[in-house]
Amino acid sequence: MKAKDGGGRTLPETIAGFGKVAAFAGAWASAANRGAPRKLLSAGRPSKLLGSIDEAIRRSGLESGMTVSFHHHFREGDLVVNLVMDAIARAGIRDLTIAPSSLTNVHAPLVEHCRRGVIKRIYTSGLRGELAEQVSRGLLEAPVVIHSHGGRSRAIREGTIRPDVAFLGVPSCDRAGNARGWSGESACGSLGYAMVDARHACSVVLLTDFLEDYPAIPASIGQELVDWVVQVDRVGDPAGISKGATRLPKDPRELLIARRAVQAIDAAGVIRDGFSFQTGSGGSSLAAVRFLRELMLERGVKASFALGGITSQTARMLEEGLVGALLDVQSFDSDAARSLAANSRHYEIDATCYADPHAAGCAVDQLDVVVLSALEIDMAFNVNVITGSDGVIRGASGGHSDTAAGSGLAVVVAPLVRGRTASVVDRVETIVTPGESVDLVVTDYGLAVNPRRADLAAALRKGGLEVLEIGELREIAERITGVPEPVEHGNRIVGVVEYRDGTVIDLIRDVRA
Amino acid sequence: MATLRRSMLFVPGNNPALVKDAQIYGSDSIIFDLEDSVAPAEKDAARLLVWSSLRSTDYGRVEKVVRVNGIDTPWFREDVEAMVRAGIEVIRLPKTEGPADIARLEELVGALERTAGRPSGSVRLMAALEGPLAILNAYEIATSSKRLVAIALSAEDFVTSMRTTRSSEGVELAEARGRIVLAARAAGVMAIDTVFTDVADSEGFLREARLAKQLGFDGKSVITPAQIPLLHGVFAPTKEELRRARRVIAAAAEAKVRGLGVISLDGKMIDRPIIDRAQGLVDLARASGMRVEDKE
Numbered sequence: 001m002k003a004k005d006g007g008g009r010t011l012p013e014t015i016a017g018f019g020k021v022a023a024f025a026g027a028w029a030s031a032a033n034r035g036a037p038r039k040l041l042s043a044g045r046p047s048k049l050l051g052s053i054d055e056a057i058r059r060s061g062l063e064s065g066m067t068v069s070f071h072h073h074f075r076e077g078d079l080v081v082n083l084v085m086d087a088i089a090r091a092g093i094r095d096l097t098i099a100p101s102s103l104t105n106v107h108a109p110l111v112e113h114c115r116r117g118v119i120k121r122i123y124t125s126g127l128r129g130e131l132a133e134q135v136s137r138g139l140l141e142a143p144v145v146i147h148s149h150g151g152r153s154r155a156i157r158e159g160t161i162r163p164d165v166a167f168l169g170v171p172s173c174d175r176a177g178n179a180r181g182w183s184g185e186s187a188c189g190s191l192g193y194a195m196v197d198a199r200h201a202c203s204v205v206l207l208t209d210f211l212e213d214y215p216a217i218p219a220s221i222g223q224e225l226v227d228w229v230v231q232v233d234r235v236g237d238p239a240g241i242s243k244g245a246t247r248l249p250k251d252p253r254e255l256l257i258a259r260r261a262v263q264a265i266d267a268a269g270v271i272r273d274g275f276s277f278q279t280g281s282g283g284s285s286l287a288a289v290r291f292l293r294e295l296m297l298e299r300g301v302k303a304s305f306a307l308g309g310i311t312s313q314t315a316r317m318l319e320e321g322l323v324g325a326l327l328d329v330q331s332f333d334s335d336a337a338r339s340l341a342a343n344s345r346h347y348e349i350d351a352t353c354y355a356d357p358h359a360a361g362c363a364v365d366q367l368d369v370v371v372l373s374a375l376e377i378d379m380a381f382n383v384n385v386i387t388g389s390d391g392v393i394r395g396a397s398g399g400h401s402d403t404a405a406g407s408g409l410a411v412v413v414a415p416l417v418r419g420r421t422a423s424v425v426d427r428v429e430t431i432v433t434p435g436e437s438v439d440l441v442v443t444d445y446g447l448a449v450n451p452r453r454a455d456l457a458a459a460l461r462k463g464g465l466e467v468l469e470i471g472e473l474r475e476i477a478e479r480i481t482g483v484p485e486p487v488e489h490g491n492r493i494v495g496v497v498e499y500r501d502g503t504v505i506d507l508i509r510d511v512r513a
Numbered sequence: 514m515a516t517l518r519r520s521m522l523f524v525p526g527n528n529p530a531l532v533k534d535a536q537i538y539g540s541d542s543i544i545f546d547l548e549d550s551v552a553p554a555e556k557d558a559a560r561l562l563v564w565s566s567l568r569s570t571d572y573g574r575v576e577k578v579v580r581v582n583g584i585d586t587p588w589f590r591e592d593v594e595a596m597v598r599a600g601i602e603v604i605r606l607p608k609t610e611g612p613a614d615i616a617r618l619e620e621l622v623g624a625l626e627r628t629a630g631r632p633s634g635s636v637r638l639m640a641a642l643e644g645p646l647a648i649l650n651a652y653e654i655a656t657s658s659k660r661l662v663a664i665a666l667s668a669e670d671f672v673t674s675m676r677t678t679r680s681s682e683g684v685e686l687a688e689a690r691g692r693i694v695l696a697a698r699a700a701g702v703m704a705i706d707t708v709f710t711d712v713a714d715s716e717g718f719l720r721e722a723r724l725a726k727q728l729g730f731d732g733k734s735v736i737t738p739a740q741i742p743l744l745h746g747v748f749a750p751t752k753e754e755l756r757r758a759r760r761v762i763a764a765a766a767e768a769k770v771r772g773l774g775v776i777s778l779d780g781k782m783i784d785r786p787i788i789d790r791a792q793g794l795v796d797l798a799r800a801s802g803m804r805v806e807d808k809e
Contacts, residue, residue: 252538252737252738252739253537255738255739256537256538256738259742444534444537445534445537463804464802464803464804480533480534
């Protein structure tokens with residue numbers, strides 16, 4: 001038995017019934033083993049604070065061929081992805097897989113990084129704007145992988161997506177890395193998607209523009225998960241954080257669809273004390289909250305919880321006592337972010353708890369009703385929220401298939417015709433949510449019930465609503481738009497759409513025109 | 514079922530997105546506007562758009578009305594001709610001052626019906642009363658033509674002529690509203706109340722709609738689809754009214770089965786007008802989205 005010099009004690013190399021002994025070797029001796037070497041202050045305390053993104057990239061141990069991840073809580077106001085990718089390119093690192101929770105219009109600069117080989121592969125919930133356009137035309141050799149929010153959590157937990165370094169912008173954190181989303185100039189509310197990255201990435205770098213005094217507790221991302229903290233000028237543009245998908249609807253058509261959807265939900269018998277709901281982004285689904293609220297006030301009905309992307313409207317319903325709790329994986333506007341800070345019944349949840357299909361339990365399974373938007377719906381009730389009628393990627397999978405699968409009643413709302421293209425079609429361009437999860441389609445020209453739900457059709461008719469066949473809606477649309485020429489696709493697969501369980505539900509091919 | 518004109522939705526004639534399917538909002542009538550919401554430079558384009566939409570779009574059961582430009586404008590004749598040929602159901606004449614205006618319109622419409630091959634008398638008319646003289650002539654206007662189905666108050670021009678403004682209480686319109694309802698009832702045509710322009714104020718709109726209903730108006734013009742369900746709610750019968758009406762109809766049906774000449778309910782005799790009114794109320798309830806077939 002050989003003795004080892006620990007903290008002055010003599011220790012055996014192995015102990016029967018315990019195993020091999022790793023002897024104490026100094027308070028910070030093992031810190032160096034955690035991937036990257038840490039800077040030690042004279043006092044012997046490791047500081048996580050770094051002076052620049054470039055330094056963080058160096059210290060994180062990032063190398064060519066690795067995977068980096070980001071979140072999209074800053075939505076159209078995100079500055080982090082572009083800042084970090086520019087720095088990575090400067091460092092000469094290439095062939096990266098990037099795995100943001102989603103990408104938006106502001107990420108057009110990534111096109112250049114793809115062209116130059118800095119980015120080789122993309123996992124994301126969605127793509128918009130110039131990047132989406134270029135990807136649809138074959139920008140990358142490897143297809144982009146589209147996942148749902150729940151599917152991403154599953155993939156990260158199961159190791160399909162394995163972020164080597166997560167670069168996470170946070171509206172505030174302390175020097176130890178306790179971070180939260182509801183304070184600071186760039187407040188975005190919930191950090192629900194980022195929490196998954198923080199837990200599972202090999203190395204975690206936080207970027208913030210608001211360094212708080214220690215301890216910034218309670219924290220959404222705890223210091224125990226964080227390797228480095230970098231202070232930057234700005235992480236998010238507040239104007240962009242609540243822009244785009246969450247505008248407040250005034251359009252009479254969207255209001256009409258929303259009112260009709262709520263009438264149908266009511267006729268289905270869902271609106272009773274203790275029910276729960278989620279509404280997606282997009283005009284009509286956001287407007288549905290307004291009519292739901294009016295009806296609940298009129299009837300004196302209270303919901304147990306609202307889930308998902310939380311808006312100022314749902315936050316107001318919490319404050320009015322119409323909703324018992326908010327489960328918030330993503331805050332859609334600054335009022336929702338403020339509510340998260342102020343209301344004790346407004347809870348932040350991570351994407352695993354929200355929608356991970358292989359977790360022991362997730363919140364979408366507790367939903368009574370969800371109202372979701374769509375780009376296209378077909379005769380089998382399949383829904384497309386990712387590609388336009390021209391075949392170009394212009395949307396996001398988001399929580400669409402997660403909530404449609406989990407909720408008792410999945411309502412899809414869309415104007416029958418957008419511009420000159422029909423929303424109800426023979427066959428959707430790309431399936432994101434399978435028709436078996438969709439119960440009801442509501443348009444400005446009427447509503448249709450999935451034949452699998454004869455009970456629902458009967459309930460709606462009993463409630464005095466006219467129920468059409470989905471084919472009738474398509475015919476009305478065709479009378480208005482005519483039958484379009486099919487989109488001309490090439491043979492290259494530019495996108496793989498994963499269902500939430502990781503199986504492939506559809507492919508996106510390159511567009512020619 | 515009797516024609517309802519609870520809600521008459523104004524749609525700017527130069528807005529293709531609204532013109533193409535204004536029926537989806539469920540108003541009783543659509544008023545395609547070629548007058549005030551269309552700038553002079555766009556008059557021809559708006560007329561052409563409404564003309565082609567009327568010919569190509571199935572507006573379903575919704576009544577199709579057009580507000581043409583006034584008699585003294587250079588667009589009047591062309592507006593009327595295009596609309597009669599396109600199959601419009603009702604022409605609303607703005608700034609009607611007296612029966613002579615309606616007579617001029619009627620003459621033109623009659624001639625156009627013949628050349629367009631439409632049945633004589635198929636185009637109906639509606640008069641908008643917008644000035645003090647028009648209000649004083651309300652009864653003469655309301656009785657000026659067999660084609661005339663309704664007279665309407667147009668308050669914006671009226672209050673200007675009266676050197677006042679619109680208030681939330683509507684006291685400045687009290688006399689005009691009263692005279693229009695009186696004249697319409699005396700003449701046997703419908704009375705339509707003016708628009709409520711603050712689209713964000715649904716409380717104010719509801720207040721005004723309730724007032725109009727209580728005064729006896731048949732309906733109201735609206736400028737946004739959002740006001741339609743509110744208006745139909747105001748004009749909906751109460752559950753108690755519906756219950757009584759259904760009992761009247763049931764009693765009448767039973768009397769018929771049993772071959773009784775005299776129908777009575779709760780010891781009171783029921784005559785034909787009461788049964789007709791009950792049937793009208795049930796129709797209105799159905800149009801208001803109430804569950805008419807429910808068991809008690």
